[in-house]
Amino acid sequence: MRMRWWAAPLAAVLAVILLPSSTATLSPAGINYEVVALMAIKTELQDPYNVLDNWDINSVDPCSWRMVTCSADGYVSALGLPSQSLSGKLSPGIGNLTRLQSVLLQNNAISGTIPASIGRLGMLQTLDMSDNQITGSIPSSIGDLKNLNYLKLNNNSLSGVLPDSLAAINGLALVDLSFNNLSGPLPKISSRTFNIVGNPMICGVKSGDNCSSVSMDPLSYPPDDLKTQPQQGIARSHRIAIICGVTVGSVAFATIIVSMLLWWRHRRNQQIFFDVNDQYDPEVCLGHLKRYAFKELRAATNNFNSKNILGEGGYGIVYKGFLRDGAIVAVKRLKDYNAVGGEVQFQTEVEVISLAVHRNLLRLIGFCTTENERLLVYPYMPNGSVASQLRELVNGKPALDWSRRKRIALGTARGLLYLHEQCDPKIIHRDVKASNVLLDEYFEAIVGDFGLAKLLDHRESHVTTAVRGTVGHIAPEYLSTGQSSEKTDVFGFGVLLVELITGQKALDFGRLANQKGGVLDWVKKLHQEKQLSMMVDKDLGSNYDRVELEEMVQVALLCTQYYPSHRPRMSEVIRMLEGDGLAEKWEASQNVDTPKSVSSELLPPKFMDFAADESSLGLEAMELSGPR
Known part of the structure; x- marks a missing residue:
């Protein structure tokens, strides 16, 4: 069909009027080349769950599309589609998104x-x-990707020789090519971390090289002891020894100075802002993260004005911030910044958190670190948290109807599944609750605060000395020993399901119902008596699915079983919420001898101490962003 003579100029004019930030990507005919490129990617992919359903060829601005992030000047800067069950092929059209900084x-x-x-x-x-x-x-x-920091192609079926051009990339932080069918010889790749294990033709018996002990080299790869240059290897070892000796001495001296400064600050016992050195190395780049200057975040939050506080909890205070480019963000100012140990350690831990990218996880935008401050920057969530929305009414109806609550449960489960079973290294949340599950503009569940326990407790052993979390949400084994696992998060998720069903905080529910024992005892009792309607949020009235209610209650009780080994994994939880395998799992659980559900009678003395002084745990909701 031939375009009318006036259509192209009109489209261009409209594009300029309506979307001035995106005109750089428009052709004279008003065609957005990036839209064409993204649609080519969509066409080549199989999308069973329609996560790309709002990608529209008729659009002139892809910045509002799901899974697409744009820079301030309107160009597509990030494409994030992890764990979406996509198949098909990656279109060559991706090469036309020339401003991309991150592809996940x-x-x-x-x-x-x-x-x-x-x-x-x-x-x-x-x-x-x-x-x-x-x-x-x-x-x-x-090898033309000169700005590349992270390259992860592990667990595929790649073959052939590594291209020599990889050696031309400077500044690589991580290269993971493990578990493919690649062959040698290996180019000299400069990367802090380089992993090639699981490539039989490189690391197998036939190749003569055992990579299992040298797969992670902080300097470069291949190491000299895999070459025929033993003297260079010895010289290099001497260099490393000298560097380590100097480093240890410097760290010891710095530790003494920092300890004295912290003691002096403690003696002053004042809440003040420090004059910090805002000079920082602009070359520091952690993958797709941005490093902010402290003065930039201080200005964005109006000097951390109390009027901009979105939430406060055990990890710190969260402020709403307005950046110079107009972006609205949530700035978390960490309380326990000294526990991190130092700037390098903090950056390392932030790197780990930033690599966990999933549609149901809160994306870390950037960070700020100075001598006295540690801050994390996240996108602002306009609908706040599940906790803030559960009691909200819109035109007399609950803001979260039953279908939204079911979708929140599934979204939260998918986010936790990624942290537990698909993230490397895996991350345990340790504080799963309604106030840590945020809601985007579509009321999709976004799990926040993940990884912060690891970030702040990295020096502690597996049995931690300080239990982090909220009473009513903490698994019994975590309270008694301080030892957490994936099953600790599963327990918290089970309590979250109860909150979604009842519309009440876990602690308040049992009190309002005037019941002895804990909330889980009461839920189990109602289930046995087939009176589930008694626990449903009264604001919902009769507007809920009774079959789904029965299923959700059963999943909640399975997740909160006393022994961690009896609780399902998050992958099983998702299948059960979708109606697959729940009957079998529930029947099997009825044949297992366990203590009755966790109540005040069964919890260890440590729990009773916490229960007596709820304020010691910071029970108020820790909301990363969004309204209260």
């Missing part, structure tokens, strides 16, 4: 080869296509 496609079923056009993404910093079904060789054009 991990944990899907994408096949085919890596398109050579990937080398046109000169600004790319993070490329993660791990845990897919990609075949073929790594294109030599990947």
Whole structure:
């Protein structure tokens, strides 16, 4: 069909009027080349859950599309589609998104080869296509990605020789090519971490090299002891020894100075703002994260004005912030910044958290670290938290109807599944509750605060000395020993299900019902008596699915069983919430001898101490962003 003579100029004019920030990507005919590129990607992918359903070829601005992030000047800067059950192939059209800084496609079923056009993404910093079904060789054009920091292609079926062009990339922080079918020889890759285990033709018996002990080299790879240069290897060891000696001495001296300063600050016992050195190395880049200056975040929050506080909890205070480019963010000012141990350690831990990217996890935008401050920057969530919305009414009806509550349960479960079973290294949340599950503009569940326990407790052993969490949500084994696991999060998720059903805080529910024992005892009693309607949020009235209610209660009780080994994994939880395998799991649980549900009679003395002084745990909701 021929375009009318006036259509193209009109489209261009409208695009300029309506979307001035995106005009850089428009052709004279009003066609957005990035829209065309994204639609080419969508066409080549199989999308069983329609996560790309709002990608529209008729749009001139993709910045509002799901899974797409744009920079301030209107260009697509990030494409995040991890763990979306996508299959098909990655279109060569991705090479036309020339301002991309981050591509996250991990944990899907994408096949085919890596398109050579990937080398046109000169600004790319993070490329993660791990845990897919990609075949073929790594294109030599990947060496053109001069700004690349993170390259994860592990757990695929890649073959062939590594391109020599990889050696031309400076500043690599992580290269993971493990568990493929790659072959040697290996180029000299400069990377803090380089992993090639699981490639039989490189690390197998036939190759003569055992990579299991040298797969992670903080300097470069291959190490000299895999070459025929023993003297260089010895010299290098001497250099490392000298560096380590100087470093240890410096760290010891710095530790003494810092300890004295902290003692002096404690003696002053004042809540003050420090004059900090805002000079920082602009070259520091942690994948797709931005490093902010302290004065920039201080200005964004109006000098951390109390009027901008979104929430306060055990980890710190969260402020609403307005950046210079107009973006609205949530700035978390950590309380226990000294526990992190130092700037390098803090950056390392932040790196780990930032690599956990999933549609149901709160994305870390950036960070700030100075001598006296540690801050994290997140996107602002306009609908606040589940806790803040559960009691809200809109035109006399609950803001969270039953269908939204069911979707929140599934979204939260998918986020926790990623942290437990798909994230490397895995992350245990340790404080799963309604106030830590945020809601985006579509009321999709976004799990926040994950990884912060690890970030702040990294020096502690597996049995921690300080239990972090909220009374009523903490698993009994965590309270008694301080030892957490994935099953600790499963317990918290079970309590979250109860909150979604009842619309009440876990602590308040039993009190309002005037029942002895804990909330879980009461839920179990109502289930046995087949009086589930008694526990449903009264604001819902009769507007809920009774079959789904029965299923959700059963899943909640399975998740909160006393012994961790009896609780399901999050992958099982998702299947049960979707109606698969719940009957069998429930029947099996009835044949297991366990103590009755966790109540005040069964909890260890440590719990009773906490229960007597709720304020000691900071029970108020810790909301990363959004209204109260």
